[in-house]
Amino acid sequence: AIQLTQSPSSLSASVGDRVTITCRASQGIVSALAWYQQKPGKPPKLLIYDASSLQSGVPSRFSGSGSDTDFTLTISSLQPEDFATYYCQHFDTYPLTFGGGTKVEIK
C-alpha cells in the first residue's frame, strides 16, 4: 500500500501568515492527491483535488502543487477560520490512504 507522510504534524502560526504543509508518497502517484480540512466535530471538507485543482467554493488563498511523490498545500494568508487539521489522501491505487494529518494552531 502507498504510504503518505505529512509534515509537520503540527504547527503554530498567526493570522496573515503563509503556511505550507507537505505530503510525501512512498511511491509515485502522478497527481492523484487530494487535500482536506477538518474542524473538531465535523467531517472533512475537500479543498484540493488532482494535486492542484481548487474545489468549488474553496477560497483562493488555498493552493496545491506537486506531482509524483512530493506535494504541498499552501495557505497564502492564514485566516481565523483556517485553524484546523489538514489531511492529504491519494487516489492512485487501492487502498486509498490518508496522511497522518497536520494540525494548524494559533500562535
Add this chain to the structure above:
Amino acid sequence: EVQLVQSGAEVKKPGESLKISCKGSGYRFTNYWIGWVRQMPGKGLEWMGIIYPGDSDTRFSPSFQGQVAISADKSINTAYLQWSSLKASDTAMYYCARQDDYSGYDCWGQGTLVTVSS
C-alpha cells in the same frame, strides 16, 4: 443539493453485531463510489473501503478486510457498513463519503459515532 445522511449514534456491547447506513440524495447514487472512513477518538482518518452501488463492486483496505462488510441497496440509495462481532477497538466515528471519479471525496456524511463498551 448533494447530500449523504448517516444513521444515528450507536452504543453496543462487545460481540454484538451492527449495521450503519448512509443515504444519498441529490445525485444519481449508482454513478459514484461511496467510501467509508474511520476516525478513532483523537486520531486521524483511516480509509476502510469503498463500494460502487451500480454493481456493488467493493474494495477494502487490508487493515479492514474480513473485519467489516460493505454493501449497498441501490433501490433506496443507501450504503451500509456492517460488523458481525464488535470489539471495544471499533469505538470510533465512521464517515461515508462520495468519491468524485478518482479525484476526491467531495461530499461527506455527518458521521456515525459507534461506541462499544461492556
